[in-house]
Amino acid sequence: MKQNFTVRQGALDGVEAFLCVARHRSFRKAAAELGVTPSAISQAVRVLEARIGAALFVRTTRSVGLTQAGERFFSRAKPAFEELVAASEVARDLGQRPAGLLRLSVPRAIVPLLLEPLLASFCRAYPEVEVEIAASKEVVDLAAEGFDAGIRLGHLVAADMVAVPLTPPFRLVVVGSPAYFAGHKRPRRTDDLRQHACLRWRRSTGAIATWSFNDDGQAAEIAVWGPLIASDFPTMLGAAMEGIGLAQLPEPMVSNAVKAGKLVRVLDGYAPTLPGVFLCYPDRRQIMPKLRAFIDHVKDHKAGGGKAR
Incomplete structure (x- = not known):
């Protein structure tokens, strides 16, 4: 049976506008900070209040104050919204440069033959990437098990994977x-x-x-x-x-x-x-920089006759 989302669609709409008005106690200053018109801020707050079912601000011609409901909403929404912003920045950072945890599923026999010559030079070249090697004889589902890539014999590479040759046949x-x-x-x-x-x-x-x-x-x-x-x-x-x-x-x-x-x-x-040994990974439209860096390092290692940069 299909379940509803825990957070309703559009539940975050207007929250940034509300927080900005509450911080400045001014619709005009909030509009200037967010780069929109005061009427747009007012509309966003009105929609938020209607969705919540409570007035959040007390408005007069001279001032803006928070209602009790507004105070409670502000105390809970502000740290939560700041966490969302921080999470977005962390994710964006990982999407722009090689950093974070790179998980590789590798047959045990491959580690001394292929990975050991690569790992030292890769870790020196990309100190912000943590490499985790899961050495196993099992052929795991890379996506389901949370791996960025795997190393496989050619005949074990699934048809929906992108494969980069590590060795000749x-x-x-x-x-x-x-x-x-x-x-x-x-x-x-x-x-x-x-x-x-x-x-x-x-x-x-x-x-x-x-x-x-x-x-x-x-x-x-x-x-x-x-x-x-x-x-x-x-x-x-x-x-x-x-x-x-x-x-x-x-x-x-x-x-x-x-x-x-x-x-x-x-x-x-x-x-x-x-067929040889291949580095393989799910066919994604956008490869994370940490994986792209490793793929390029593998190619450089091959082109240099085994001497990675």
Whole structure:
């Protein structure tokens, strides 16, 4: 059932005029301050009095005074109106310069890879912006949960979101430690994974993810088995380096470990390519300056080869 507004439509009409007259005890001075005619002020006050149902002023040819109802209305309306004006100024200020709280929903695995290089330089460049990072494996509703933006894998970006690429497309690669391969033959085909311990990832939905492959141009999903199930990529990366089993992980995440000889890549010919990682936000007509500053900082960071201003 449709409910009425708590505050009636037009309930604030005439309040500023009333407060100005009450402060000056003069319709003429109030009109001069507000930049309107005395008759316009009188009309606004008359409409307010009619809506309230009580006379607010005692008027004579020489003076203007407040009735008891006017005194009570003034004592309550003045601080409330000043709060409204202050709230408007605060909101206007946030709409004109980068300031305030910037809330970002981010997968845990992305924080060390993408955000840490950005955050320090962004916070130095925009000291009036507070950045809150909500690291989670869940894909949350950004608008409903009060986030300004989120970071998502390309295939998880909703169609109604604006997406800014943070990385180029990358591959999902299978890796294992030298210690693991000391006791196991390296797989050469995806079917060989049946003979291997494979680290698995539980999605936010509760389902255990299959491993994805590109088999001669055809997408293939394979259910694997192994001793460990994790809910985030960093845990799987650490377990793979400890020799617990094979892991399928984003290529940028394993590149340093591969270069250092801590991990070995296998099945590269079957590695599928993902669209990359994106900063995404609701499609708004006007982006708040704090978010616009972050988006521009991300773009500058990309254009500079990873060196943000």
